[in-house]
Amino acid sequence: MEIRPILSAMLRSKTGPVLIALQIAITLAIVVNSAFIINQRLEHMHRLTGMDHENLVFARSYGFGPNHDTLATIREDIDALLAMPGVRNAAYISGIPLSGSGSNSGFLPHPPEGENDPDSTNANYYNGDHRLAEALGLKIIEGRWFHPEEIEFDPTDTSYGAMPKVVVVTRAWADAAFGEGEPVVDRLVYDSIGRSARIIGVIEHMQGAWVNWDELDQVIILGNISAAHSVITYAINVEPGQKETRRSRRSCRRSTATAWCSACARTRTTSPAATTPTAR
Amino acid sequence: MFAYYLRLALLSIRRNPVLSGLMMAAIAVGIGAFMTMLSVHHFMSGNPIWWKNDVLYAVGVDTWNPNETYYQSRPELPPQQLTYRDAKALQASDIPTYKAYMFNVVGVFQPENEEIAPFIERGRMTFNDFFAMFDVPFEYGGAWGEQADRRDEFVVVLSREINDKLFGGENSVGKRVVIDGREFMVTGVLKEWHPAPKFYDVTTGAFQEPEAFYLPAQLYETLQPDRSGNTNCWKPENLDSFQAFNNSECTWIQYWVQLDTREQQQRYADFLHAYLQEQASVGRSARPDQYLMATPEEWLEINEVVADDNRVLVGLSFLFLIVCLLNTVGLLLAKFLGRAGDISVRRALGASRLDIFRQQLIECGFIGLLGGIAGLGLAGVGLMVVRKMYRFEGSSMMDGEMILVAFITAVLASIAAGLWPAWQICRVPPAGYLKTQ
Structure with missing residues (x-):
């Protein structure tokens, strides 16, 4: 050429x-x-979420009125959800992972010393029940998940992130708090005012609330049901292909005790006792 | 003369429909993309209460962690929100013309009409002053009386949307609504009100819709409602009861005041300083010099309401507009040079170079105007997509100002694109072309 x-x-x-x-x-x-x-x-x-997000639907229930019974509501709602065709599992969780709203607090591998213990390690925390690991599709790599009888509920304790007897942590949090690869099952974790809980299991991987936060994969699941909020969230695992049809069904049922809306994610409840790093 | 040139431009467009059409399309696409991004930026960087920008102030006081400032990158700033104790203490000052602390709650409405299932809505607890301070427009009735800010009265102000839903848009003042199992009397219904950004509370998204209902903050301790919003705590302390939480160092309340005169502003600054000094002297963590009085404009800037991404997109779409213009330059060159003979005749008949130059530019401007109209259409489509994607509801993003900017940009850009080709065509020596004819 x-x-x-x-x-x-x-x-x-x-x-x-x-x-x-x-x-x-x-x-x-x-x-x-x-x-x-x-x-x-x-x-x-x-990025891996560690969850079966392809088949996950979240629903919220908001209890109101003087006779509202949180535990009974959760039991009834989960029974109703499990009875729905196409639903593989349903569990209680206090918030929706990756939703941009959630709670975060510092936890320690030993009792806190003073107000600013440098060993305090941030974790997104959620309250969860015995079905949650299966509903979210979490992989437990050490120890085990909660037994039904371990899940506590104290309706008078409205503190945010009240410490239960048992917790499960992600490997990322365990690495950050205890050191890379340290075995943590059966060790104690402390909150900032010195209350402790026993670690019974380690999740391989899970993401918390804020997508742009670099400590997103430091998560702790507390083995109790929170009385701090009237909003109850359910993680629902559906059969493949069912997600879209479920989501579009915005049915609300009317009862004296609960208003129940599927996928009513409009309310944006960011729980207290949390330092949200997204704001910085 | 201008009208004559316009007629010539039309004629030339008709003679060269394909080339002219391509030019218009190039300008339309460029303007469409650029205006979409610019409008989003304009919308996000707007100040929805600009007429009160010099009298409204977001208030902050620093009672944050003694070992660490709230913003690591801007240590001179106090926390974004206030503690309940601080908000109550500031509310006691009688310096401001209007003053109100405010926060988000959620509540369940139980409509009388059994056909409508109970539904959850976000609400705001605040003071009577909120409505006057922010010039909130009322359709029916008005704010609750001042006495409801001092002792419990179960009164509520509804948004227009919720009034439509509950009462079919009728005047509901004096009627009752049930929220979380309690009866409230409606004192007012708002007109449509969508301040964007939602300057008075940017903590859970600066472009969130305003709340569905408003309650007196006085009722907070009686109702003990579910709070919604953003709460930040630094101090390890037990928060196991409603009382403990209220007495804690957690920040979760927004605070605004209206200070009409310089003297008021000065006195209020002194008041904040004195308040922080007093708190420090009783052993609380407090930084007496770290108080903030930010105008709405400053407040939106501090909270970085306009995302950096957005600025980058405006830049990129401007570059895209330039690519489209370069295309137009090429097309214009082809078109004008194709008309060298025509121009030569005009020159021979006495038209000066300047006349020719002017005529070509007017033609460019005209094409730009037509392209701009088409571009606005494209920008409209683009904005619809953006609104769908980001769920900006309510207010329209393309206002008169932006439409004007679009036209001016289109015309100026196409004239700029025409400069070089028009210059080229003026310089064509007419004699040569005339001979060949």
Whole structure:
């Protein structure tokens, strides 16, 4: 191929080639920048959540009125959910992971010394019941999950993140608090005012509430039902392909005790006793 | 002369429909993309209470952790929100014209109409002053009386949307609604009100819809409602009861005041300083110099309501507009040079170079205007997609100002694109072309 005639033609009339070169250069700049931005998002989206998020639906129930019985409501609601066709499992959880709303607090591998113990290690925490590991599809790599009789409920304790007897932690939190690869099953974890709970199991991986937080995978599941909120969240694991049909069914049932809406995620309850790093 | 040039421009467009159409399309696509991004930016960086920007102040006092400031990157700032103790103490000051602390709660409505199932809504607990301070427009009735800020009265102000849902949009003032099993009397119904950004509370999303109902904050301790919103605590302390939480160092309340005169502003600053000094002297963690009085504009800036991403997108879409313009330059060159003969005749008949130049530019501006109209249409579609994706509801993003900007950008851009081709065509020596004809 002859390059010379092409070159000499370009030199004779410069406007056209310059225009095209400029266009290509700027287009390239746009494409590269966009690709970078898209890539960043894709990286976030492709991170492992540790959960069976493909088949997870969350529903919320809000108890009100003087005779509201939290425990009975949870039992009835979960029975009703389990009886629905296509539902594989349903469990109580205090919030929706990755929703941008949740609770976070420092926990320690030993009793706290003073107000600012440097060993305090942040964790997204959720209250959960004995079915939660299966409903979320969590993988337990050490120890075990909660037994039904271990799940506590004290209706008078409205503290946020009241310490139960037993907790399960993610490997990421255990690594950060106790050291890389340290065995933590049967060891104690302390909250900032010195109340302790026993670690009975370790989750391989799970993500907490805030997508852009770098301590997203430091999670603790507390083995109790919180009395701090009237909102109860259910994690519902459905058979593959069922998620969209379930989500579109925004049915609300009317009863004296509960207003029950499927996928009523409109209320945005960020629990207290939490330092939300997203705000910084 | 201008009208004549316009007629010439129309004629030329008709003679060259494909080239002219391509030019318009290029400008339309460029303007469409750029205006979409610029409108989103404009919408996000708006100040929905600009007419009171010099008298409204978001208030902050620093009773945060003694060992660590609230914002690591901006240590001079107090926390974003207030503790319950501080909010109550500040509310006792009589310096401001209006003053109100406020926070989010959730409540379940049980409609009388059995057909409507109970539903959950977000509400705001605040003071009578809230409505006057923010010029909140009422459709029916008004705010609750001042006495409801001092002793328990079960009164409520409803948003227009919730009044439509519960009462079919009728005047419901004096009627009763049941929230969380308790009866409240409606004192007022708002007109449609969608301040965007929601400047008075950006803690759970600056573009969230306003709450569905408003209750006197006075009822907080009686109702003990479920709070919704953002709570930040630093102090290890037992929060196992409602009382303990209220006495804690947790911050979760927004605070706004209206200070009309310089003298008021100065006195209020002194008051905040003195308050923090007093708190420090009784042994509480407090930084007396770290108080904040931020105008709505400053407040939105501090809270970084406009995301960096958004600025990047405006830049990228501007570059895209330039690519479209470069395309237009190419097309114009082809079109004008194709008309060298025509131009030569005009020159021979006495038109000066300047006349020719002017005529070409007017044609460009005209094409730009047509492209701009099409671009606005595209921007409208783009904004619809953005609204769907980000769930910005309510207020429209494209206002008169943006439409004007779109037209000016389109016309200026296409004239700029025409400069070089028009210059080229003026310089064509007419003699050569005339001879060949």
